[in-house]
Amino acid sequence: MQIVVCCFQQFVVVVPALAFAPFGMPAIPFWMYVCASLLFVIGLIKILGELPQEHGVDKIMPFGRLFFAIPMAVFGSEHFTITASIATLVPRWIPAHTFWVYLLGVAFICAALSIATLVQARLAAALVGMTFLIFVLVMDMPGVVASPGNRFFWALALRQLAFSGGAFAFAMWPGSMRSTRPRPPSPAQPAKALAAIPRFFVGIPSLFYGVEHLLHPEYVPGIPLQKLTPDWIPGRIFLSYFVGVILILAGVCLLVNKKSRMAATSLGLTILLTVLWIYLPMLLAAPTDVVALNYFFDTLLFCGTILLLANSIDKETALSGGSSANQNA
Numbered sequence: 152m153q154i155v156v157c158c159f160q161q162f163v164v165v166v167p168a169l170a171f172a173p174f175g176m177p178a179i180p181f182w183m184y185v186c187a188s189l190l191f192v193i194g195l196i197k198i199l200g201e202l203p204q205e206h207g208v209d210k211i212m213p214f215g216r217l218f219f220a221i222p223m224a225v226f227g228s229e230h231f232t233i234t235a236s237i238a239t240l241v242p243r244w245i246p247a248h249t250f251w252v253y254l255l256g257v258a259f260i261c262a263a264l265s266i267a268t269l270v271q272a273r274l275a276a277a278l279v280g281m282t283f284l285i286f287v288l289v290m291d292m293p294g295v296v297a298s299p300g301n302r303f304f305w306a307l308a309l310r311q312l313a314f315s316g317g318a319f320a321f322a323m324w325p326g327s328m329r330s331t332r333p334r335p336p337s338p339a340q341p342a343k344a345l346a347a348i349p350r351f352f353v354g355i356p357s358l359f360y361g362v363e364h365l366l367h368p369e370y371v372p373g374i375p376l377q378k379l380t381p382d383w384i385p386g387r388i389f390l391s392y393f394v395g396v397i398l399i400l401a402g403v404c405l406l407v408n409k410k411s412r413m414a415a416t417s418l419g420l421t422i423l424l425t426v427l428w429i430y431l432p433m434l435l436a437a438p439t440d441v442v443a444l445n446y447f448f449d450t451l452l453f454c455g456t457i458l459l460l461a462n463s464i465d466k467e468t469a470l471s472g473g474s475s476a477n478q479n480a
Contacts, residue, residue, distance in 0.1 A: 230256025316352025
């Protein structure tokens with residue numbers, strides 16, 4: 152069995168590299184672009200039919216699941232092109248590292264297609280949310296506990312927590328898959344305490360990231376990881392402070408549940424601006440750089456996470472208001 156798996160791994164890695172070497176495109180970025188392009192086209196076709204139902208700023212809401220699905224597929228492709236590197240992240244006490252890397256790669260790509268096309272999307276989102284939560288508990292928290300003073304370990308753990316929150320928000324609210332317009336209450340609506348979980352999963356990282364932006368504005372904004380913003384990016388320090396303030400304000404609003412839908416929408420648009428202002432130019436400057444690609448899609452996933460949460464909060468607010476109006480009548 153191990154011989155078969157090893158042969159399959161070599162086939163997946165070597166054949167694409169040989170096939171596309173004449174185009175000057177290494178296998179890893181090539182498959183990342185392929186997955187991103189396919190998901191973009193598939194998701195955009197689906198979304199175009201929904202846009203006429205939306206109005207004003209709500210037209211951005213359907214793109215939230217597309218911004219979430221595209222990076223999922225991109226990261227899924229890496230499970231087949233840099234398998235050995237990803238396998239080293241699996242805890243030692245878990246057997247068959249390579250098997251789990253392949254399985255998660257397939258799962259991420261399938262989940263991305265499901266969410267983009269709204270085919271069994273709630274189930275896919277729930278499984279994705281559980282997967283990211285497991286990542287936090289099994290992979291990230293041991294590093295945090297071992298080095299509690301390392302802010303980057305905290306940033307990574309909270310990043311996975313935020314992704315989990317966005318997926319859970321999408322899975323909990325069926326209406327968020329279709330439209331931002333109010334719908335009648337459904338018996339499947341989650342309890343208030345359960346519905347608050349995605350807000351906390353996104354609000355806590357937002358607050359932490361915002362403080363990090365104010366303390367270390369020289370690092371890339373959005374998710375503050377170990378990369379400095381290039382000097383040639385115009386207004387890089389100002390943008391970092393600006394994003395930091397929005398992250399803090401939005402994080403507080405989400406945690407206390409005041410103006411939370413507006414806060415999440417504003418934060419989602421701010422992170423989208425960051426993707427276009429910072430990460431897209433970085434990617435265009437080095438289009439085959441896997442690090443630049445990962446940072447771009449990682450921040451895009453964060454943007455999608457926040458917009459998914461914003462759309463689900465819109466449902467909660469609308470339904471609560473409708474119920475109150477009916478009772479008063």
